[in-house]
Amino acid sequence: MIYRTLGRTGLKVSQLGFGAMRLPMTEVDGKKVVNRDLAVPMIHCAFEAGLNYIDTAVGYCNEDSQRAVGAALKGWRDKIVLSTKNHYYGDDEKQWWAHLENSLERLDVDTIDIYNHHGINWKRYEEDVEPRVSKWMLAAKDQGLIKHICTSFHDDNAALMRLVDTGYVESITLQYNLLYRDLEEGIAHAKENNVGVVVMGPVAGGRLAGPSDVLTGLVPGIERVPELALRFVLSNPNVTLALSGMGTMQMVEENTAIAADEISLTDDDKASIETHVKRIVEMEKLYCTGCKYCQPCPEDVNIPYIFEQYNLGKVYGLWSLAKENYAKFPDDKRIGGKQADACVECGLCEPKCPQHIQIREQLKAAHAALAS
Numbered sequence: 001m002i003y004r005t006l007g008r009t010g011l012k013v014s015q016l017g018f019g020a021m022r023l024p025m026t027e028v029d030g031k032k033v034v035n036r037d038l039a040v041p042m043i044h045c046a047f048e049a050g051l052n053y054i055d056t057a058v059g060y061c062n063e064d065s066q067r068a069v070g071a072a073l074k075g076w077r078d079k080i081v082l083s084t085k086n087h088y089y090g091d092d093e094k095q096w097w098a099h100l101e102n103s104l105e106r107l108d109v110d111t112i113d114i115y116n117h118h119g120i121n122w123k124r125y126e127e128d129v130e131p132r133v134s135k136w137m138l139a140a141k142d143q144g145l146i147k148h149i150c151t152s153f154h155d156d157n158a159a160l161m162r163l164v165d166t167g168y169v170e171s172i173t174l175q176y177n178l179l180y181r182d183l184e185e186g187i188a189h190a191k192e193n194n195v196g197v198v199v200m201g202p203v204a205g206g207r208l209a210g211p212s213d214v215l216t217g218l219v220p221g222i223e224r225v226p227e228l229a230l231r232f233v234l235s236n237p238n239v240t241l242a243l244s245g246m247g248t249m250q251m252v253e254e255n256t257a258i259a260a261d262e263i264s265l266t267d268d269d270k271a272s273i274e275t276h277v278k279r280i281v282e283m284e285k286l287y288c289t290g291c292k293y294c295q296p297c298p299e300d301v302n303i304p305y306i307f308e309q310y311n312l313g314k315v316y317g318l319w320s321l322a323k324e325n326y327a328k329f330p331d332d333k334r335i336g337g338k339q340a341d342a343c344v345e346c347g348l349c350e351p352k353c354p355q356h357i358q359i360r361e362q363l364k365a366a367h368a369a370l371a372s
Contacts, residue, residue, distance in 0.1 A: 001014045001015070001016070001049060001050025001051060001052075001256070001259060001260055002014070002015045002259065002260075002261065002262055002263070003015070003052075004240050004241060005196075005240070006081075006114075006170075006171050006196035006198075006240050006241070007170050007171050007190070007194050007195045007196030007197075007240065008170045008171075008194050008195065008196070009114070009147075009148045009150075009170045009171060009196060011081050011113070011148075012052075013052060013053045013081055013196075013240065013241050014050055014051045014052045014053055014241065014259065015234055015240075015241050015242065015259050015263065016051055016053075016230075016234075016241065016242060016244060016255055016256060016258075016259035017051065017053035017054065017055055017083075017198065017241045017242065017243040017244070018043060018046050018051055018053065018054040018055070018243070018244065018246060019055050019200065019243035019244055019245035019246070020043075020054055020055060020056040020060060020061070020065045020068070020069050020245075021056070021057070021060040021061065021065060021245050022061075022245040022246070022247040023035070023038075023039040023042075023060075023061050023065060023068055023247060024038040024039055024042075024247055024248070025061060025062070031062070032061075032062045032064075033061075033062065033064045034061050034064045034065060034067070034068035036068060036071060038249075039068050039072070040068070040071055040072045041249070042246065042248070042249050042252050043069070043072035044072060044076075045249060045252050045253065045256075046246070046252050046256055047072075047076050047079070047080065049252075049256035049257075049260070050256070050260070051256060051259075052079060052080050052081055053080070053081045053083065053241060053243075054069060054072075054073075054080060054081075054082060054083065055083040055084070055114075055173070055198070055243055056069045056083070056084050056085075056107075057084055057085040057087070057118060058084075058085065058086070058087060058099060058102070058103065058118075059087070066084060066103055066106035066107050067106045067107075069082075069107060070106055070107040070108040070109065071108075073107070073108070073109070074108075077109065081113045081114060082107065082109065082112055082113045082114065083112075083113065083114035083115075083116065083150070083173075083198075084103050084107065084112055084114075084115065084116070085115070085116040085117070085118035085119075085152060086099045086100060086103070086115065086116070086117065086118060087099070087118035087119065088133075089117075089124060089128040089129070089133060091132070093136055096133065096136050097136065097140075100112075100115075100140060100145060100146075104145065110144075110145075111144055111145055111146060111147060112145070112146045112147070113146075113147045113148060114147070114148050114150050114171065115137070115140070115141075115146035115147075115148065115149060115150065116150045116151050116152050116173060117129055117133065117137070117150075117151040117152070117169075118151075118152055119152050119153070119154050120151050120152070120153060120154070120155075120163075121153070121154055121155035121159060122155050122158075122159035122162055122163065125163060125166075129168075130166075130168075134149075134168065137149050148170045148171070149168065149169055149170060150169050150170055150171040150172065150173070150196075151163075151169045151172055151173070152172075152173040152174070152200070153172050153173065153174045154174075154175070156182065156183075157182060157183055157185050157186045158186075160172070160174070160183055160186030160187075160189070160190070161185070161186050161189045164186070164189055164190050164193050164195050165193070167193075169195065170195065170196060171195060171196030171197070171198055171240070172190060172195060172196070172197060172198070173198040173199075173200055173243070174187070174197065174198070174199065174200065175199070175200055175201045176199045176201070176202075176233060176236075176239070177199070177201055177202050177203065177229060177232070177233060178215075178228070178229050178232045178233075178273070179316075180201075184236075184238075187236065187238045187239065188238045190238065191237070191238035196240045197238060197239050197240050198240060198241055198242075198243060199233050199239055199241070199242045199243065200243050202229055202230050202232075202233040202242040202243070202244065203226050203229045203230070203244075212225050212316055212317035212318050215228060215276075215316065215317060216317075219231075219269045219272065219273065220269075225318075226254075227254075227258055230242060230244070230255065230258055230259070230263075231258065231263050232273065234259070234263035235263050235270070288303075288304065288307035288308070288310075288311065288355070288357060288362075289355065290304045290307070290308060291304075291354060292304050293352045293353060293354060294349035294350075294352050294353055294359060295349075297337075297343075297348075297349060298346065298348065299338065299342050299343060299344055299346075300337050300338050300342070301337060301338050301339070301340060301342050301343050301363070302329065302330075302335065302336065302337025302338065303349060303359060303363070305329055305335055305337065306326070306339065306340050306363065306366050306367075306370075307362065307366065309322040309323075309325050309326045309329075309366070309370055310322065310362070310365075310366040310369065310370065312325075313369060313370070314369075319369075322370060323370050323371075323372075326339065326370035326371065327371075339367060339371070340363040340364070340366050340367035340370075340371075341367050341371070343360060343363045343364075345360045347360060
């Protein structure tokens with residue numbers, strides 16, 4: 001395993017981290033909980049392979065991730081860098097401290113190495129963190145309950161650079177992958193200012209997890225798309241480590257094998273990726289951009305989501321993932337709506353589309369491709 005220094009924390013961390021948000025689940029007394037019999041051996045396998053960074057949060061895995069991670073840390077605590085998060089930004093200081101105390105109890109530890117503000121943007125930093133919540137963080141650090149003040153981040157490049165320039169956080173967890181490269185300038189700025197960069201979503205939230213006839217073989221010797229995605233992230237010298245949300249032993253074994261040596265891509269590899277990704281982005285612009293102006297549909301057809309899945313197949317070649325998502329989404333309360341075959345061709349959506357897509361015909365094509 002290769003180790004890198006996590007910014008000003010000075011911690012030597014493995015270039016692959018364990019994201020504990022997709023641990024295998026089971027049902028006990030009618031409640032979904034982490035399957036300890038599967039999850040703990042997976043985490044131990046990663047530790048034994050040299051991985052020494054694990055990240056969790058209060059809400060992960062139906063609020064059971066922290067307890068499962070705590071169980072896995074037994075016998076390993078002094079060798080592992082532990083990261084978790086506090087998502088409270090209100091005015092009640094007692095609630096913030098309650099979250100910290102609950103995390104310490106669930107993880108069964110005396111101190112947390114990397115304690116993150118969960119999911120901030122610049123507005124939240126200015127209005128909540130800087131004037132108020134940061135004071136509680138600093139007090140927790142003074143008491144030895146946490147060692148390093150860090151954050152996870154969801155905003156644009158300008159906000160990322162401003163946050164780095166405050167000097168407040170020692171590392172930042174953010175999104176970056178083969179398909180989302182908007183923060184590259186800010187990531188470089190973080191490195192220049194000795195702020196660690198932890199990447200979440202190296203496989204683009206699962207979009208790069210499946211086979212793709214578009215991306216396969218893009219770099220000689222790399223045939224699997226997830227491996228390409230992980231190597232792309234880790235080949236950026238400004239990235240400290242990539243978190244992988246591993247849910248099976250196979251994923252653990254494959255990812256630790258990839259991260260076992262120096263990750264590098266040649267200049268020709270990077271140029272090939274750059275050219276290919278630019279072409280893909282331009283292709284994607286020809287299709288639905290997900291503006292949702294076509295909604296609501298009187299028949300509750302979820303046009304934007306259907307076209308998003310159609311794009312996964314048509315543009316990225318990720319047909320198996322697209323078909324799986326298409327089959328499941330009507331029953332997913334977070335997404336909902338109906339499949340394309342519910343369209344009655346009323347045509348109300350088409351005048352609203354700024355790209356002038358022939359939505360009715362495209363819905364037919366999408367259903368034919370995704371429902372097959």
